[in-house]
Amino acid sequence: MSDYKISAKDVQVYYGDNHAIKDVNVDIEDKTVTAFIGPSGCGKSTFLRCLNRMNDTIDICRVQGNILLDGEDIYDPAVDPVQLRAKVGMVFQKPNPFPKSIYDNVAYGPKIHGLARNKAELDEIVEQSLRKAALWSEAKDRLHAPGTGLSGGQQQRLCIARAIATAPEVLLMDEPCSALDPIATAQVEELIDELRQSFSVVIVTHSMQQAARVSQKTAFFHLGNLVEFGETDKIFTNPEDPRTESYISGRIG
Amino acid sequence: MTDTPKFTSLKVQDPRTKKRNAAEKRFRAYGVVAIAIGALFLAALTFTILKSGLPAFTQYVMKLEVTLSQEQFDDAESQLLKTAVYRDIFVDNFSQQLDAQGVDVAYDAAALERMLGKVGGDIRAHYRENPNDIGEPTTFYLQLSSRVEGYFRGRVTRDTLVDSRFLEKADLDIADVLHDAGLMTGRFNWSFLTGKDSGVDNPGGAGIGASVIGSVFMMLVVLFLSLPIGVAASIYLEEFAPKNRFTDLVEVNISNLAAVPSIVFGILGLSVFIQFMHLPQSAPLVGGLVLTLMTLPTIIISTRASLKSVPPSIRDAALGIGASKMQSVTHHVLPLAMPGILTGTIIGLAQALGETAPLLLIGMVGFVAREFPEGVVSGFMDPNSAMPAQIYTWAARADVGFYEKAWGGIIVLLVFLLLMNAIAILLRKKFERRW
Numbered sequence: 001m002s003d004y005k006i007s008a009k010d011v012q013v014y015y016g017d018n019h020a021i022k023d024v025n026v027d028i029e030d031k032t033v034t035a036f037i038g039p040s041g042c043g044k045s046t047f048l049r050c051l052n053r054m055n056d057t058i059d060i061c062r063v064q065g066n067i068l069l070d071g072e073d074i075y076d077p078a079v080d081p082v083q084l085r086a087k088v089g090m091v092f093q094k095p096n097p098f099p100k101s102i103y104d105n106v107a108y109g110p111k112i113h114g115l116a117r118n119k120a121e122l123d124e125i126v127e128q129s130l131r132k133a134a135l136w137s138e139a140k141d142r143l144h145a146p147g148t149g150l151s152g153g154q155q156q157r158l159c160i161a162r163a164i165a166t167a168p169e170v171l172l173m174d175e176p177c178s179a180l181d182p183i184a185t186a187q188v189e190e191l192i193d194e195l196r197q198s199f200s201v202v203i204v205t206h207s208m209q210q211a212a213r214v215s216q217k218t219a220f221f222h223l224g225n226l227v228e229f230g231e232t233d234k235i236f237t238n239p240e241d242p243r244t245e246s247y248i249s250g251r252i253g
Numbered sequence: 254m255t256d257t258p259k260f261t262s263l264k265v266q267d268p269r270t271k272k273r274n275a276a277e278k279r280f281r282a283y284g285v286v287a288i289a290i291g292a293l294f295l296a297a298l299t300f301t302i303l304k305s306g307l308p309a310f311t312q313y314v315m316k317l318e319v320t321l322s323q324e325q326f327d328d329a330e331s332q333l334l335k336t337a338v339y340r341d342i343f344v345d346n347f348s349q350q351l352d353a354q355g356v357d358v359a360y361d362a363a364a365l366e367r368m369l370g371k372v373g374g375d376i377r378a379h380y381r382e383n384p385n386d387i388g389e390p391t392t393f394y395l396q397l398s399s400r401v402e403g404y405f406r407g408r409v410t411r412d413t414l415v416d417s418r419f420l421e422k423a424d425l426d427i428a429d430v431l432h433d434a435g436l437m438t439g440r441f442n443w444s445f446l447t448g449k450d451s452g453v454d455n456p457g458g459a460g461i462g463a464s465v466i467g468s469v470f471m472m473l474v475v476l477f478l479s480l481p482i483g484v485a486a487s488i489y490l491e492e493f494a495p496k497n498r499f500t501d502l503v504e505v506n507i508s509n510l511a512a513v514p515s516i517v518f519g520i521l522g523l524s525v526f527i528q529f530m531h532l533p534q535s536a537p538l539v540g541g542l543v544l545t546l547m548t549l550p551t552i553i554i555s556t557r558a559s560l561k562s563v564p565p566s567i568r569d570a571a572l573g574i575g576a577s578k579m580q581s582v583t584h585h586v587l588p589l590a591m592p593g594i595l596t597g598t599i600i601g602l603a604q605a606l607g608e609t610a611p612l613l614l615i616g617m618v619g620f621v622a623r624e625f626p627e628g629v630v631s632g633f634m635d636p637n638s639a640m641p642a643q644i645y646t647w648a649a650r651a652d653v654g655f656y657e658k659a660w661g662g663i664i665v666l667l668v669f670l671l672l673m674n675a676i677a678i679l680l681r682k683k684f685e686r687r688w
Contacts, residue, residue: 082575
């Protein structure tokens, strides 16, 4: 049993002939926010999607190496990716609520995983999830209105509520604020900090300020390599690798 | 300092702008002209169809009240030439009615027979089937012969009519008098909508009802086979199948099948379903199977297109919270694709409904000797016709009376197509969701 929630060892990802991720080793701690930063196309999103096997849906994508969740290899043939994804939830770059009511959006995960035995329990899960996602006060009077009718920031918080309703152990967030305005971004960031109490969060972001604000650990990716990984404070104030320094000071990327 | 740019007024168009604006104007004009031409053709088509087809929905009849006593019935039934007796009874009643109305016209039994056909048989059949009417005054509506009907519709004139055993010029004078007296009138032809095909010399009695039933049965077969098979195939190909040479080949061949002429499916159906599997000829089941083969590619192509149009983010969202592939498809993708699938299916069905060539090859031109209610019971295996095949049969017959029946059949067919398209639009509206 490893001390880390997730630990990736020598991970290689290929898209057809393209070697997208090279020799990545990362250990992600429980109840911590880990940020992946790096220029566009550096592979941080690709790596994130390896952590709950969302890359399985892409035919030409191949993953090598070991990714351990609580010491178990998630790419083991015996692992069902569907069970894995219930443990490792995901929030996407663009808010993608189902074209259903707010309630149905949040209730969908608990329903398919059988987390609620009756309507009252389901109501409770929906309320708790929406509260955790800081959407309850705005949504409680319109639970049966379509989720797509919310504003962009509200939609993204709805997607977060939907992801945490299944009680995941890890939450992956792929640039969750890139489509949001600064106010909505601030709300989501605050939310991420609170979510850290319950589980480990991995966030991919283009904004270095955001990484600095929300994360405790930061990984810098460049051209498919993990250049540097460590305490966020150290990465931003005293990076070891010259490439990291160039990126955070705005000279490359 | 650089040269100050020369002042040009925005109010004056430069040559390039003028040229571009002119091009845009021309392009719009082409569009308007194209639409106008299309509308013109549509109007001409509608006008022609209605003008030629509406007469099929009316029929000219001789209205006559007949009273037959029990003694007359028993007497007639005991004779050797029964229908001749009934004809004489008819002529008696006819002359009484003329006297009562003060109509003065010279006629003989032969002239009546030329105009009305063998009325004795009709009257006898009525009383044998409805013995309660014996002794009561009964109103008969007797179908006029196709030539007299043609005369009232303007198709036959005194100039074009050649005296023959079918009709003489003198008969037209009688017909005029009877028409003025209100004894010969036009009325709505229900039997065209409910009836079966008639013999080649009796266009007046031909109806499209039996073939409507044939078409409905075929459409049921097509719907219940092609919708599930087509949707299942599309979902597998679109969502589950690995993308490799084999699935590419399957994909190309589905597109090819959609372009295969329908007569090819007809001869395939003939050899496979009838000659090899020994299913009955002319049966709606076989017609439905052939049309299913034809409709499947259409449904698969439109279903795949609507599955493709569901944004991938919805699939990701479902997978991201731990839904299985199957759950993401059935809970999210399929409902969103539903309007497209239903529209495609109904368009496919509408195509199948109007298809003629394959039906001719499998003999879906059965002459059904059944009236409306029994035809429904007879079901999928009994010989029947279908609307387009029936229309084709009528159009190929010699008697011009069938020509207007063919046009009338086309009106019925078009009404069904319009109904199906209306259903498609309604379903689309009902299932459409925005995000």
